[in-house]
Amino acid sequence: MEGVSSDILAAFLAYWPFLGMALIFYFMLYRPQKKDQKKRELLLNALKKGDKVVTIGGMHGVIANVTKTQVTLEVAENVKINFEIAAIARFQEQTK
Template sequence: MTFLTLLLQTPAAGGGFLQFLFPVAIGLVLYFFMIRPQQRKTAEAKSFRESLVKGTRVVTIGGLHGLLVEVGPETVLLEVERGQRLRFDRNAVARVAGNPAAEGATPTPNA
């Protein structure tokens, strides 16, 4: 009987404040290390695609290099070797290619 009375008199472990603080801290860490950087990266990609202009040398997500001949609201027309023109979705443009004058130069080992 004494064991039962001791068990009933023991206070619950942990405080209510600490139980609330831990999930909030985990949420803040997830936000600042995962969600916020991804939002920033998405915004940068959107502004890059909106800034595409005719005459820019670009590389698509598939690795195709070419010159932008026409830029529409949803598509771009890319001119590749020997006047071949291919139409791509605007989201398929990954990045701007290097300097057109330096395309024939040998690449540096660290690049």
């Protein structure tokens, strides 16, 4: 019986580095990505008419209309452009 338990211990010790590496990859890659994804989802759900935003292409504008899948930006007076909601990168930072 002692031989079986030492074999199990040896197998565990042999695979321990791989388990450790898997945990490191989880905390360094997967978890931060999920955190960023949740932050982006909160940003997109918070969009409302009148918000100043920047698209992923660098277009600055004010939200004129928001639907579940599209957003209409007013980029100049009487110039409105429709974008997919996923094209919104961030809120425009306020300048003093």
